[in-house]
Amino acid sequence: MAARDRHGSGPPFGDVFKVVGTSARKVDGMAKATGEAVFTDDITLPGMLHAKTLRSPHAHARIVAIDTTRAAALPGVRAVITGRDLPGRFGVLPWTQDETALALEKVRFVGEPVAAVAAVDEDTAIDALELIRIEYELLTPHFDPLDALRDDAAPIHDTRERNVSKNVLLEFGDVNAEFARADVVIDEHYSFHGTTHAAIEPHCALARLGADGVLTLYSSTQITHYVQRTVAKVLELPEHLVRVIQPCVGGGFGGKSDPFSLELCVCKLACITGRPVKMLYDREEVFYTHRGRHPMQMHFRTAATREGKLLALDARTVLDGGAYSSFGLVTTYYSGQLLAGPYALDALRFDSTRVFTNKPPCGPKRGHGAVQPRFAFEVQLDELATRLDLDPIELRRRGALPAYTETLNGQRITSNGLLACLTAVERASEWRVRRGRLPFGVGLGVAASMYISGTNYPVYPNEMPQAGIVLEANRSGLVTVLTGSNDIGQGASTIVRMLVAEELGLALDQVRVVAADTDLCPVDLGAYSSRVTFMVGNAAIDACRKLRAKLTSALAAHWETFEGDIVLSEGEAFDRKEPTRRLSLKEAIAIAEAKYDTLATAGSYNTPKLGGAYRGGTIGASPSYSFTAHVAEVRVDDETGRITCEHLYVAHDCGRALNPMLVAGQMDGSAYMGAAEALMEDHDVDERGLHRGPSLLDYPIPTALDVPGLSSLIVESIDPEGPYGAKEAGEGPLHPAVPAIANAVYDAVGVRLRHLPFTPARVLAELEQQRAALEGRRARC
Amino acid sequence: MLRMPRFEVSCPESLPEALALLAESELDTRVMAGGTDLLVALKNRLEVPQRVVSLARVGGLDHVTEQEGSLAIGARVTLAQLGASDLVRRLAPALGEAARSVASPQVRQVATIGGNALLSTRCRYYNQSHFWRKALGFCLKKDGTLCHVVEGGKKCVAAASGDTAPALLTLGARVTLESQHGVRALPLLDLYRNDGIANTVLRPDELLTELVVPAQRPGHRGAYEKLRVREAIDYPLLGVAVRLDVDPDSAVVTDVDVVLTALQAKPRRVARIDSLIVGVPIHGEAFEAAAAQLGLRARDQCHPVANVPGDPEYRRKLVPVLVRRALLRAAGAA
Amino acid sequence: MTSRPAPDPVFAFELNGETVTVSAPAHHTLLELLRYRQGLTGTKQGCDKGDCGACTVLLDGSPVLSCLTLAVTVAGRAVTTIEGLGAEHRRAEGRPHPVQEAFDRSGALQCGFCQPGMLLSSAALLRKNPSPTADEVRAALSGNLCRCTGYAQIIEAVLRAAAVERGEDPPAPAWSIEPRDEEP
Structure with a gap:
């Protein structure tokens, strides 16, 4: 089926992209800058x-x-x-x-x-x-998931006997055997709070x-x-x-x-x-x-050899789901399924239980389901590196999965820029000369992650395309693109316009995108799971190839030449062999319309069959994965407990950066959002179930004075599955921010933060405990 | 959008006209200068007046003038003006710092010093929407009978949350209150009451028209430290203003004042501190030690409760840190 | 009390360079007047309690929060909304305001919802201070919350607008592309 075709990662004509890779302006940029945009x-x-x-x-x-x-x-x-x-x-x-x-x-x-x-x-x-x-x-209300799980707890949903929203227990490899042969085991509890x-x-x-x-x-x-x-x-x-x-x-x-x-x-x-x-x-x-980030309580055990080879991860997680299911079934799977990378493991077991509580329902927030376990695991890796006296970046390098492989839970990895990401943040942060050598109170920490570029699991099971596009080439010289996809500010429509302009050799203003109107546009599943650029992009290329074939064949007939010699570029069509044969694309469209009648094509995309052959094996299975590494630089005020994240070095493998300015915007925005979750945000209710601060005053999101310096380093791995090699960039770059900050705090002051959020009160309490322990030790000497 | 109760607005053009409006007692009236506090209270149904008297068109009351070192500040001077004023920077540095720390640039553009000095006390159980408070069962300060901060509490413990008041108090500021019955001037400290519901002695027919910061001694220094989550927008979780008088010749402390806010309904002056620091030269370890001692004494006198957001125990731990830092910064800022 | 409600006040003010006479209930905010009575929907409503800055407009040239401004109190004053920000430049020079251009050019517009307020705060800053430092930009925008960008491209955009107006080269963005190995 054409929808599943790969389209190749190279330029459509010649060796050079004309539009792709440029920081083209957004379709709605000036409308938004002038107040004309309609919300x-x-x-x-x-x-x-x-x-x-x-x-x-x-x-x-x-x-x-x-x-x-x-x-x-x-x-x-x-x-x-x-x-x-x-x-x-x-x-x-x-x-x-x-x-x-x-x-x-x-x-x-x-x-x-x-x-x-x-x-x-x-x-x-x-x-x-x-x-x-x-x-x-x-x-009787239940606000604590463990309380809600008790046998005598009143059921929040009468249709269910217990307050278990979903339980997933999966094991890949022989976890117990790997732990039995491990030289080192790190066994700790972690918790992630709610954020919105x-x-x-x-x-x-x-x-x-x-x-x-x-x-x-x-x-x-x-x-x-x-x-x-x-x-x-x-x-x-x-x-x-x-x-x-x-x-x-x-x-x-x-x-x-x-x-x-x-x-x-x-x-x-x-x-x-x-x-x-x-x-x-x-x-x-x-x-x-709400539908924000699920609070999670995580008991993680990692087994490794003394050389730092990762053997197994055993993860037990309780998810606080709030009052309704929302995407919770998927969240529960994601809390374990996405731990099978970006490092090679011989065994993985996860036992995740989502629990109903009497709170606003949780759901998908940027980095859905995977940010919390990523925090726990990346801190655990830092603890392992400390135990083994290994550089944490080196530990991650040794464990990194290669490109073009399969994880032990059956996720197919294609391109993989993790090593390049680690190298980029190592260099940019001057890690080798600074980490472990900064004055007390200042530190560097690293973390890495991977995330899906869409999933092959549509929200309701069906065999139809996940993304559809309709193109109409008009004799005015305009190509109208109909797409069901949702531009929510990330630039979905801009990317579609760029891809169509590239494929058909049009100027950007010759492409108009009509989006997200169910009467006019073919179905797209929506802006979630980091799927839009990947899936809609592929669908757009599919539709363009069909339209392009009509244009080039009509021109070949017109010029009595070969189709393969026709080039569409920058608003013109010409014969590569005979460059004097040249027409505007407006004229070219008219010739094709005369030959083929009204010019319209449709394109679509569906994922290949992916995922392990077990129940839930398709959840978390993606046609390609993005990879990210962060180095955080923090300053810890040991009197106030306040952590200032001075800088985040963010390297992200997005396949190909179709529009680097937009990719960087997604990286910046993701990274800052993760840092804010770690340091200041907390979505919770009090003992009566009342929200602790349902306002932008009491739920503080950062101002321009509260964000770290951001260096977004775009890593391009050119993926064979994505449109021109692109993968996602909108969610993956969030994940490492939280553990990188925790690990940097350890480098800065020697305190291991395992429980979020890292409020000054909590950090100060940890520092005091550390001091008391030191003094106790001194006293005993 | 959020709705406000229906009320009328009067926009008097002069002070006498404003005072005349306030003297009419049949309508429940609130005075509005910048409006940044009042409008939120109206939207939360914390205030349900029949009439709002806006000072937007009242001429005058917007002066910042110096007379022999004394600073006269009209009540309608905005926090932005105050924060940018060279006179304030020179004569009352703590006040300038406090003004610049309030909320956001847009708020400071219209919020006034009079309004900030008269800011209503704040509490996590009070500064909420009508829906939220109703779900709670309301509280002592508004519509209810229970205090949710202090179990069984009979007195409202909502916290003084203005940043400028502690700075003004260290400076010995006086306020002028005017009504049709006359003018009274009183020390700012006497304006405040330690009652979260009625935290000032301002009568409904009175306007705060002017603040006067008396001439400070040569060698005056001051600073304001603010505990908050973000570097903008937030109210103080703890505010510390200090005044240090330093002999210009010997660089020895001759007098000190420390006032804290965001603890209880009235800003709190730390008592019995002179002996810890007066006579100590501001450069050197002795000063640092004295500042630390003073911080601990302040802590011993402070008992934060869970009225504003943030863990009260943590806020207490931060008292000595902020006091010491304010003193050190004041000492260093020659 | 059953007294007839007072008629809505009628007042005049300057809106985006033109004098308008309007009638609005006394308890309505400037935000409500602009959005729902004047049809100037470019001014956004994010929290309606003064915490987010999305409703920022210029009052006599300075940024204020229209959600915390009673409509009647702008009588006789000059209000500039995002719709008016570009107008003078478009009229005089046929181009948008430099900050509008720079925000678009730098990728500072993601969802675009905080931007009208952000742009007005930026324009007011540049009028007062044509050569701000990055820290001055951060401080001037600290009352405008953005949830998309992490502020990096916004700060870059304001510095770009300032540089362009001074006739200088715009600053380089903080992001970069890593050199890459040969394509497969």
Whole structure:
């Protein structure tokens, strides 16, 4: 099937890329710089109503009765809905659909949506919420996953006997045997706290039911396609009558990759009232919507030889899932499956249990499921290096998987730039002359990682392409690209434009990208799993090759020459052998259109069959993997416990940098986000289940004064699977930031940080313990 | 978006007009200068006034003037103006540092010294939305009867959170309060009460119009240290202002003052410290030792509670560190 | 109390160079007026509580938070939004404001949501200080949160705009491409 073809990593014409590899501007750069770009909340439709959500004040309670009569009677109120109006269960994964748009029988966390009101304005809607009476019967809440796992714990979901959301136990190789022959075993506990995406744009949705029966939903989503399916399912409409449009999205990071209550509520309210309905979450509601990083408690054991050869990893992990499943099944697999690289292991066992608790649901945040175990393992490797008196970079070099291999859990590795990444950060940080030799309080630490470029596991099983593209070449000289993919700021549409321009020899302004409108665009699964550039890029090239064939064959006939001699480049077509034969591409398109009728082609991409032949073997299996290494430079104030990450050297193997400026932006943004998780962010609830700080004041994300210096070093390994050799760059560069900082702190002050976040209070307590131990030792001498 | 309660706004053009509006007692009124604190309180339904009197168009009250070393500061002077003022930098360096440490550039652009001096006390259980507080069951300070910081507490322990107040207190600042009934001037310390709910003695009909920083002695030095998570935006988790008077000839400390904030409802002056440091030359180990001793004494007098974010035990541990650092920095900044 | 609510105040101010007379409820913010009554949706709403800076506009040339500004209090003053930032340059010189150009050129625009505020803070900084250091840029932008970029390309962009306006070469970006072995 063409969709699975590799397209080669070289330029389409001659030896040189014309567009690929340039730091071309973004398709929407100037629109965003001038305020012209339209985000969901920027849209106002005639007659539009405003909707607000009533939320649960209880962490765990049964809904005994809801009375909405007074709210519905308030002048200006047009509709009030509760769980009974939208009873259809949904969830992004078809196997774990445990959500409803509004709570049905129970509420499971503080802030869970219970009712929604549409009114002529927000003031009226808010007044109406106050008039809704709900009687709750309080139930015992569970905030600690270990507490929720106890046999006598009240089940959070009545359909489940215990609060286990998912358990995965997999073993590859003989772990016990490897531990038996190990010279060294490092056995420690680690924990990763909760963090959230905190995209600056709050979630917003606007729905309208047309006279033609089409329900149109504008939403700040990363996954138009899954939202369309979910709306159709829950509102019991045929999918073809649901149109989902994604306007500009103000950041996602995984926080907009589930279908959400507000999308379903505005659709239902629009259907009831016959008027457009908008709902904009306030910042506090965004914190309750969450789907952020799962807190994890990890017990890791690593076995190695005295030379530093890694033998086995035995990982036991408890994931705190919050109240609903979301992507949690996948998260649970990722917490172990992605540990099989980037280092060779003889055996790997992981036992991961995701637990329901009465907190905002966790889900996918940048580096989904793999950032937490990566932290534990990379710190453990540092501990191993210390034990063996080995340079931590050298330890990683010795363990690095080669290119073109398979991990022991069956993941096929293609290109692999890990060694180049390690070398790049070693050089840039002057590691060899500085590490271990800096004054007390200053230190360097290293960590590395690998991540998927999309996965061959679509969210719902099907044999159809994961990415589709339609091209139309117009006699005006314009090529229009239709893609279902979601540009959420990462530059998806820019990359598509660049690839099409390269393949067809067009100037950038001759390519227009129409994206993320389910009526106009072929299906793409969405902006998650670092799949967009890889999959949509391949689909674009596939479509271009078909269009190019029409152009070149029409021109070959026109010039009575060979197709192979036709070159399309920089807005022109010419005959390589007879360069005086030259036409603008506008003219070339006209010739081809005359010969072949209206010029349109479709292209698609699907992954090859990948993954181990065992249950869950496809989860975490990717057509290619990116590799990353960081060196962090930190300064630790031993009086205050405050860690300042002075610099992050970030080397990332992205295959080929299709647009280096955008790649660097993804690397910078990932690395800084990881550092912030390590040092200042903490998403948690208190003993009542109340969020500890649902605001951008109390959940501090860094200002321009709080970020490390960033040196993003792009490593290009040219992958045979990706478009022109490209792999992902949007998530992988986050992973090593957290352990690299922990390892740098050890180099700086000799304190081993195994529990996140590294707040000054925790670091100071560790330093005090260290001092007490030293003094105790001195006293004994 | 977040909604505010419906209220009217009056924009008087002069001080007498403003005072006349405040003297009318039938409407529950709040005064707004920069509005950066009040508007958040309105959005959180912490304040539900019927009327807001905006000082936006009141002329005057925006002076920073020197008279024989004494600094007169109009209440409407913005923190940005204060932070950039050479007069302040020279005569009251701690105040300049404190002003520059508040929130963000945009906030400092409009937030005023009067507003910062009168900033409402803050608490993790109070500075939250109506929904959040309702889910909590409200608290002593607003709409409820329970204190969630101190179990069984009958007195609100919300924390003084203005950065400039401790600096002003070390400088011996006085404030002028005006109403239609007259003018009263009082030491800034007497403006504050140790009550998280009513933390000042300002009457509803009064306006804070001016702050006066008296002439400091020759050899005056000052500094402000702020504990916070980020280098911008955040309120203090602990604030320490110091004043050091140093004999210009002998470089010996002649007087000292240390005031802490973000502990309780009223900024706290550290007591019994003169003997630790007066007479000590500011250069050398003796000063460092004295500064450390002074820090420990400050810690012994401070008992942070879980009113603002951050572990109270940690905040207590940081008291001696910040006090010492402020003293050393003041001493070094000749 | 059943007294009739007071009519909405009517007031005039200068908006992006033109005097406008508007009527807005007393309890509405400038952000609400701009976005939902004037149709100037370039000014963004990120937190509505003064914590993120997305709603930054220029008031008499200085950056302020429109979510913490009561609309009526801008009477008689000059407000510049992102829509107005480029206007004078486009009119006078047929090009966008140098910071708009530089943000696009440096990759400083990812999702674009914080950028209107970021650009206005940057423009105000460059007007006051045409040759800022990187640290001065960080300080001037410390009230504008960005979640995408890690600020590196933003700071580069502001320094680029400053350099271009001074007629100097733009600074090199902090990122680079490692030399690579032969392709397979």
